[in-house]
Amino acid sequence: MLADGKRELLRHRVFVVLAAVFLTALLVANMIGGKFFHLGDLGISCGVIPFPITFLLTDVVNEYYGRRGARFLTLVGMAMLMFAFVVLQVACALPPAANTPIAQDAFVAVFGMSPRFFGASILAYLLAQLIDIQAFAWFKRITQERRLWLRATGSTAISQVFDTLVVNVLALYGATAATGEPIALSTILGWAGMAYVYKMIVAVALTPLLYVAHAVVTDRFGLRPAAVDTPTGD
DSSP states (O other), rough: OOOOOHHHHHHHHHHHHHHHHHHHHHHHHHHSSOOEEETTTTTEEEEGHHHHHHHHHHHHHHHHHHHHHHHHHHHHHHHHHHHHHHHHHHHHSSSOTTOSSSOOOHHHHHHOOOOOOOOOOOHHHHHHHHHHHHHHHHHHHHHHHHHHHHHHHHHHHHHHHOOOOOOOOHHTTTTOTTSSSSSOHHHHHHHHHHHHHHHHHHHHHHHHHHHHHHHHHIIIIIIOOOOOOSSSGG
C-alpha cells in the first residue's frame, strides 16, 4: 500500500507524462496539418495522423483526474499552441543568414502557418475539447465504472463533429486551391466528412490502447478513476 504522499507524487508524475504525450501530438498535428494526402479521391490533412492520440489521452485524463484535470490540460494545450505559433512567426520573420542550410522560402512554406488557419485550429480545438470533456462526464454518469469504450468513443463521436467541421470550413472556405480556383463548399464538406470517418476509425482502433492505459495506470501505479460528480470531477 502506497503512503498518501507517495501516491500523490505518483499521480502528479503520471499526469505530467500524459500531458507531455498529449502536447507533443497536439503540436505536431498542427505543424503538419498544412499537408494533405489522398484517401480515395479526397484529400485529408496529415494532422489527423497524430491528432486522435489527443482525444484518447483527454479521455484517460478525464477518467482519472476528472473534468477539472481535463480542462486544465486543454487550456495548457491552447497556451502551448499559441506560444508555438508566435515562435514560428518570429523565426519566419528573421532574416536568413547567408550560410543557412534551409532556404527562407522553404522554411516559410513549411512553418509559416497563416493566422486564419491557426485561428481555425485553435477555435476547433477548444470547442471540441470542452464538448468532449462534458460528453465524457455525461456518459460516465450513465455507465459509472462500466463500459469505458462507450464513454470514450461516444464523447469522441460528438466532439469531432464540431472539430472537423469548424477547422475545415473556417480554414478553407473562400480559399483557393493550387489550380487557382476557389475551393467549393461541397468539396470542403467532403474533406470534412472523410476526415471525420477517418478519425472515428482510428478512435475505435485505439480502444484497446485505452484499456491498456487504464490497466497500467490502475494496476501498475495503483491510481483509481475519479469518482462521478465529486469536486475532483468538477
